[in-house]
Amino acid sequence: MKQPIGTPAGVLWTPEQPIISVVDVRKSFGAFEVLKGVSLDVKKGEAICIIGPSGSGKSTLIRCINALVEIDSGSILVENQEVNDERLDKLKLRRKVGMVFQQYNLFPHKTALQNVMMAPINVLKQDKKEVEERARKLLAKVRLTGKENNYPGELSGGQQQRVAIARSLAMRPDIMLFDEVTAALDPETVKEVLVTIRELAEEGMTCLLVTHEMKFARDVADHIYFTDKGVIVEHAPPAEFFENAKDERTKTFLGQIL
Amino acid sequence: MEALAEWGRALYEATGINLTILYDQFDQSRFISGIWMTIYLSIISLFFSVIIGVVGAWAQGSPIKAVRWAINGFIVLFRNTPPLVQIFFFYFGISNLLPYVEDADGMRAPLFTNIQWAIISLSLFAGAFNIEIFRSGIEAVPKSTLEAAEALGYTRLGAYRHIVLPLAIRVCLPALNNNLVNLLKTTSLAYAIAVPELLYASKQIWTDAQNVPTMMVVLLLTYVALVGVLVWAMNAWERSMAVPGYGQGRGR
Numbered sequence: 001m002k003q004p005i006g007t008p009a010g011v012l013w014t015p016e017q018p019i020i021s022v023v024d025v026r027k028s029f030g031a032f033e034v035l036k037g038v039s040l041d042v043k044k045g046e047a048i049c050i051i052g053p054s055g056s057g058k059s060t061l062i063r064c065i066n067a068l069v070e071i072d073s074g075s076i077l078v079e080n081q082e083v084n085d086e087r088l089d090k091l092k093l094r095r096k097v098g099m100v101f102q103q104y105n106l107f108p109h110k111t112a113l114q115n116v117m118m119a120p121i122n123v124l125k126q127d128k129k130e131v132e133e134r135a136r137k138l139l140a141k142v143r144l145t146g147k148e149n150n151y152p153g154e155l156s157g158g159q160q161q162r163v164a165i166a167r168s169l170a171m172r173p174d175i176m177l178f179d180e181v182t183a184a185l186d187p188e189t190v191k192e193v194l195v196t197i198r199e200l201a202e203e204g205m206t207c208l209l210v211t212h213e214m215k216f217a218r219d220v221a222d223h224i225y226f227t228d229k230g231v232i233v234e235h236a237p238p239a240e241f242f243e244n245a246k247d248e249r250t251k252t253f254l255g256q257i258l
Numbered sequence: 259m260e261a262l263a264e265w266g267r268a269l270y271e272a273t274g275i276n277l278t279i280l281y282d283q284f285d286q287s288r289f290i291s292g293i294w295m296t297i298y299l300s301i302i303s304l305f306f307s308v309i310i311g312v313v314g315a316w317a318q319g320s321p322i323k324a325v326r327w328a329i330n331g332f333i334v335l336f337r338n339t340p341p342l343v344q345i346f347f348f349y350f351g352i353s354n355l356l357p358y359v360e361d362a363d364g365m366r367a368p369l370f371t372n373i374q375w376a377i378i379s380l381s382l383f384a385g386a387f388n389i390e391i392f393r394s395g396i397e398a399v400p401k402s403t404l405e406a407a408e409a410l411g412y413t414r415l416g417a418y419r420h421i422v423l424p425l426a427i428r429v430c431l432p433a434l435n436n437n438l439v440n441l442l443k444t445t446s447l448a449y450a451i452a453v454p455e456l457l458y459a460s461k462q463i464w465t466d467a468q469n470v471p472t473m474m475v476v477l478l479l480t481y482v483a484l485v486g487v488l489v490w491a492m493n494a495w496e497r498s499m500a501v502p503g504y505g506q507g508r509g510r
């Protein structure tokens with residue numbers, strides 16, 4: 001561990017504790033500091049939205065949480081497991097934390113069903129029959145029954161994104177990270193994806209979302225974080241955030257976007 | 259068979275075109291075993307060259323500098339030297355440095371036969387090109403696809419095996435196709451170390467039967483047919499791997 005900070009790592013996690021605890025995280029790409037000491041807590045079952053202008057480090061922040069990006073200093077605990085640790089068992093972390101990307105990133109040589117089934121079979125070595133059953137249920141859940149045998153190239157953006165969500169859920173994660181998952185979609189298809197995510201959040205899945213969909217954030221989020229230039233400017237429950245933003249930067253941003 | 263032999267003799271009497279491989283038992287059997295040897299060399303070297311390509315391209319992405327250098331050195335060495343020189347290098351050069359073994363009759367025999375050396379050097383020759391070909395395919399796989407695999411818990415090797423390589427192969431099949439056709443043709447160089455492949459057998463036949471122009475034509479046509487079969491097989495493979503909306507299968 002580079003910098004032991006905050007809750008003692010490795011201590012058995014109980015649901016009363018934050019499921020994700022980010023403490024004073026810093027990250028630079030070259031000379032450019034993208035995260036300048038970011039802290040946030042997520043409780044189990046919460047839906048957290050991160051909003052902020054382009055380039056403020058939102059993607060970088062959530063990619064740190066599943067160790068796609070290594071941080072320079074600070075601490076990230078996921079169920080009390082320190083992510084900023086070279087001995088980190090990445091597989092164990094990624095079983096807990098699912099991620100959905102802006103560009104879907106499906107595997108183009110596999111059908112929708114195979115995309116969902118692959119990781120549990122290849123990575124977790126689970127039984128194929130059992131995985132297939134689960135995969136079909138997940139595709140039904142994201143309303144893609146009938147599309148099981150279509151390749152990503154034959155699906156619309158919204159359909160691909162829902163396959164990507166099902167693919168992540170097939171690993172049975174405790175936490176889902178969504179990085180602007182509707183940003184590449186047509187306005188009509190945005191809704192179908194948001195409905196799926198909202199259902200997940202309502203079922204109690206812990207969700208951390210980067211989004212530009214303000215109405216969605218307002219309806220679904222338990223808490224909203226606003227980032228700008230690598231720092232969290234302010235955070236509040238949605239009602240308070242949208243009605244009574246305190247910081248000038250937040251007000252300007254909301255003014256432009258609403 | 260007998261009818262073919264009859265026809266061969268009649269053709270010779272009528273036109274002077276002497277296809278000894280049709281009616282002469284001995285010529286026929288050495289010609290056919292020449293074809294088999296060429297097929298054998300091709301299939302075995304093709305197999306090993308693809309393995310070298312797949313493993314080499316993976317190792318080329320290794321975080322260890324020494325490994326990358328070793329692979330690049332290997333590629334430069336085998337790409338920038340003539341394949342005939344490589345075959346001589348192994349058969350006359352390396353072979354002499356290796357220990358000898360005793361064969362069944364208690365005779366001193368080299369560790370590898372000329373056929374084995376041909377396979378080794380042809381595999382390395384084509385393998386060096388295959389590494390580059392696979393690498394170009396790997397580079398065409400978007401980083402974001404790899405990231406998605408990583409986020410699902412795949413290790414580097416797992417992602418290579420299940421995602422990167424299958425995608426890379428689809429991208430680089432045309433180039434791979436070319437290189438494997440080239441490999442089949444290059445097996446004729448094994449002639450130089452007396453491997454009784456197609457060219458070697460044909461040469462023996464035309465020396466004995468004095469039918470050089472005829473055998474030349476036969477030889478050319480036989481290679482055309484062999485390469486034709488390989489290309490057909492590769493195309494069938496390419497079609498079977500086509501995926502709607504990706505690479506060659508786009509727009510179907």
Ligand SMILES: Nc1ncnc2c1ncn2[C@@H]1O[C@H](COP(=O)(O)OP(=O)(O)OP(=O)(O)O)[C@@H](O)[C@H]1O
Nearest residue numbers: 029030034052053054055056057058059060061180
């Ligand atoms: N791998 C990288 N190497 C170098 N710079 C990077 C890298 N990833 C991100 N950056 C830089 O870090 C900054 C923050 O990027 P990030 O993607 O986190 O922003 P963001 O808030 O998600 O923006 P957007 O809303 O446009 O997605 C940007 O200026 C970006 O150019």
Ligand SMILES: [Mg+2]
Nearest residue numbers: 058059060180
């Ligand atoms: Mg982003």
